[in-house]
Structure formats: C-alpha cells, structure tokens
Amino acid sequence: MSLFVTELRRLAKRRLTRLLLVLLLVGLATVATAFSFSSHKLSPAAVAAAQAESDAQYRQSVQDWKRTVADCEAAQARGEQTEERFGPNCGKDYQPQPDMFDPKWNLPYQFDFRAEFPTFIAVFAGAVALFAFIVGASFVGAEWNTGGMMNLLLWRPRRLAVLGTKLAALLTTVLGVGVVLGALWTAAFWLIGTSRGTTAKMTAGAWRSIGLDGLRALALVLVVGAVAFALASLGRHTAMALGAAVALFAISEVGIRIAVGVLSVPFGDRYVLSTYAQSWFLKQAELFDYDTCEFARGACEPARYVVTWQQSALVFGIGAVAALVAAFWTMRRRDIS
Amino acid sequence: MSAVLEIEGLRKTYRSRKRGVRHALDGFDMQVEAGQVHGFLGPNGSGKTTTLRTLLGLIQPNGGRMAILGQELPRALPAVAGSVGAIVESPQFFPHFSARDTLGLLARAGELPARRVDEVLELVGLRDRAGERVKTYSLGMKQRLAVASALLKNPKLLILDEPANGLDPGGIREMRRLMRELAESGMTVVLSSHILGEIQLICDSVTIISLGRRVAYGPVDEVLAAHSQNAVRVRLEAVTDLPQAAETLTRSGIRVAATEADHLMLAGVDKPAVVSRLLAEQGLYVSELTPVAVDLESVFLELTATAPVPGQHRQVDQSAKVDQTGTAGGWGA
C-alpha cells in the first residue's frame, strides 16, 4: 500500500504529467468553447419563420416549374425541337416536392445533445488516450532509463509487485483524470445543449446509452495507457513506446491498406486497426465491397461486412494482454544495470 | 564473529552471439564479518560491480550461493532488503526531482519516517541544496545523494560501489570518518574502490578479485604481511644506467618489480647488500638502496599482475588468473 501511494505521488510530482494535464484541460476547454459558438438556440418564432420561408420557396419553385412546362408546351406547339432545352417530356416528371424544402436549411446549426454528444465522447476519448499514452510510457520509461527503477528495486526487491504497483498507480491516475474530465466534458456539453442547443428526448434509455459510450471510452483510454506502459517497460525507454506506436500506425493504416488494395482482398479494412477503434465507439463498423456490384445493371446493394464492438474488444484485449504479459515476463528475470 | 555476507562459488556468465562466452564471475568467494569495514578491490572489469549487483538481486547468477545476515539469497531478498543499503556504480536519479523529493519517495516506499530524510541530508552535507533539482547537481553532489539514499534505511549492511567517485578531498576524508563511525555503531560496510591508500586507511579487511576469482583476502595487515616481498628501491648515480642494472639483476635471479624513470623497484630481496655487490661488479654505483615498506597498492598490483610495464599498454582483462576448477575467464574461453 505504501508503495502504491508513493507511486501515485511520484506520478503526480512529474512535470510531464502536470504539463500534459494542463494541455489536456486547455485543449478540451477550447474545443467546447469554440463549438458552443457554432450552435444557436432556435426560438419557436425562428422555427416558424423558417417553415414559412421554405413553404414560400416551395410555392415559388412549383410556379417556376409550371411556367417552364407551359413554355415547353408552347414551343412544341410551334413545332420546335424541345428535347435539348427542356429535357424529355418537357420536364413534367420533375415536379418539385414539399420535402425538398426542409425548413432546417433555413435555420442556423443547433446542437442536439442526444444525437451528437456520442461523437464528442469519441473526441474526448482520443484526447485522453493521447494523454494516457504519453504519461504511461514516460512514467515507466524515464524510471528505467534514469536508474530510478534500479533504486526502487534496492528497496523493494519483488519485481513483479513493483511493476504491477506502478501500473496500478498509472491506471488509477488515468482513470481519475478520465472520470473527472469526463464529468466536466459532459456538463459542458449539457450546458451548451440547454443554453444554445437542445437537450430534447433525453430519456433514461438515452442516458444509459451515453453512459455506456463513456464506459467504452474509458476502457479504451485505460488500454492505451497500459499498452504504452508495457511497451516502454519492455524497451526500458519512453521512446520505445512512441516508436512502437508510430510503427504500428504506419503498418496498420498505411502498409496493410496498400497491401490489401494491391491484392484486392475483399473487406481489406477489417485488417486495419482504426476500423476496430471506429466500431468500438459506434458499436459496429460497416465495410462494403463495391466490387460485387455491376453498376451497368443499375443500382446495387454492395456486399457488407460488419465489425462489431465485441470483436474490437477482443482485438484490443488480446493486444493489451500480450503487451502486458511480455512486459511482466521480461521484468521477472532480466538483468538490471 | 559471524559472517554478515557470504558468497561461495558465485558465477555469472554473459553470452554474446558474436563474442562467445564471458565469465564475469567465475567461482567467486567472499566473506565479510559483522562490524567490519571491508574493502573490495580489483582491476577494471574484474567483476566487483557484477558481484554487488548479483548480491542485490539486480542480476541473476548462473550458480553459487549467497547469504546476507545468515539468510539465503535471492530467496530471502525481500526479507533482508530493509537491512541492506546500497549504491551501485555511478548511481543515477530522476533528474527533475529534488534530492528531498527523491529521498522522500524512497522513504515512503520503505515506510520510513519523513524526518529520516533530513537526517541523512545533513549527514552527507546536502542540507542546503536539497530543494534543487538533481539535474543541476555536480558529480560529487550526486554521489553524496547516492550515499544518503543508501544510509536512509539505517542498514545493518552498507554496500558502496566506488562511493568516493567524484568526491572532493574534504568529502573523501569526511566519508572516511563516516565509514568509521558507522562501523563503530555496529554497521558492516562493504566498500569497493580503486583508491587503495583510502582502503588501507579505513578497511579492517579486504577481498581482492581478478578476472572473476578471489586472489587474496583477509585482514589488511595479514594480506600486507603475506605479500611483503622484501621490496627494495634502487637509485643509481647515472639514470641512464638503469636498464643495464635491471638486466644484470634479472640475470642474477632478482626480480625487478618495476622500472621507473629514476629508480628500480626490486622484489624478494633478502639481503640488500647482494644488490649493491652485483651492481658494483658491473661498474654501476648505487646512490640509494632503501627497503620499502609494502603498501596495499603494490600488493594489489602484484597480486593482480596489473603493474604498468614500460613500453606496454596493458589491456583490461589482462590480469592475474588464479587456477581453480579449470574454467577460465575472459572472452571465448
């Protein structure tokens, strides 16, 4: 227990942790503030005005259409060629419809909490995951490469316990930061929703769905932190985790993309990591194979492949467990100098 | 007296695909009695740091037996860790923390009272600079911090690998006094150092290691006595005659231990008069012929066979190898 508290303090004392925390706060606050300006609360009067405007637009375009048809018919009566100017059948088939004039288009953007907050949960998770990655990697990486780990092992020779406690301290800190900032983030967007947007239809079910989104976001952040920690510990250097992450990104997002493209593997994106991140947030990611379509024969439903969030959980879970097992396994017997 | 530290037949082998096998420790033995200041000596690369790291559980031995305070290592390490304070070769600390923070975190991990931190800072003379970041410290200040971290636990066994590295003369003397005081208070100190004058002054006993094996051990005066080789210093009237004199003496079976710029050092001379006579016969006249009291440094150089030879550049790993079981030290053996 004393070691756990010590490690929490060590992490909190680090300048990098503090600096990144400030950056994270400033970054998230900036995004929320900037976004709040783009949303405008719609008064009933404004909605009515927009409705009236789109009704007027509809009537106007019906009038225009009628006149054009009349012109065309007049021309036909004079025996002129009309196909080129008015299209087939004088364009009679193209009568404007009311649903082509959505009043929304005459209104400024309004933030809809229920529909759009999940996207902002993903944005939040991305930012906190980056924080978790850098802090996690450098927490153990710097310890290794400045001799701090060795000093500590002279006091606490149980190596696995030491590494495990450090990991626990890291995850606790990241979780704490994630929960507190997540609550603030939710409050900020709720505020934007109530003051400059809409929070309509927030039923208990909608809240539960948002809660689950938040939990999945936190889980991803913790996994990222743990993997960064494991990689930096394996390589005994912060840069090792950063390098591995860059390599993984390059291989997965660029290398595999190109390879499956060249080999024209159907649903090649199912081998790309970001597909799984996407499905983790959206509960599923859909991949389409347009090669199965023969557009010459008209419209077509392309073949579909679905990556579920459970599959994502499996992929990320296996990755994290593998990295952690490797880190702890090497820690057990490696020579420390 | 009981042994605080016992090592028997310790082996550590480094394998490298390119260079083959290196026996850093090759059946090494060591005993340290309670309450002593024990010097741990050996040429560069002889295995001192490897021994201490192994003892502290930082590296895994390939064989042999170790015990601290009567407890078998590495099994009992968690139990004895609280009684062993150590610094290992050029200790490093997280550069952005202050000395006080660094020690504070260690004390907390070891469940020691925070007041102990200020006590050791005072002891090593860092009190007034304890709030500054370690990054800004000089070499000697870092070394003092390392000693402070080792003393923090108030250990029964204190292991210091080259603690004097980077200390100023005052600091070295203070360290010497500190070691003595600690030993008097009942602490056992194991001290690895290359400053043999220092070792001779403060140590009760020594172990000398060469190529991973013990070449000598025991109380300092016994080691000195066992190897006092009737050394004699010879000066001639003409410095230019020294090589000829060396040759003459060697031919007559007297060992020339060293040829210096202005004198020769001879070893194993029973009767200095013989030297005088041999040289006079060759028309070489002696201007000084002094029996030299043996010191630890010359014993060390002799035992490890690392005395410099004019015109040669001794390479590391060129040192005495004692025969033991047949396996040899060094690369590719």
Ligand SMILES: Nc1ncnc2c1ncn2[C@@H]1O[C@H](COP(=O)(O)OP(=O)(O)OP(=O)(O)O)[C@@H](O)[C@H]1O
């Ligand atoms: N990680 C390693 N891999 C390969 N060889 C090593 C390793 N660590 C140490 N050695 C070798 O083991 C031998 C003993 O090294 P050690 O550091 O114990 O010497 P030392 O007695 O402390 O020397 P010094 O007086 O220079 O500090 C050396 O030959 C060294 O090169």
Ligand SMILES: [Mg+2]
């Ligand atoms: Mg050494």
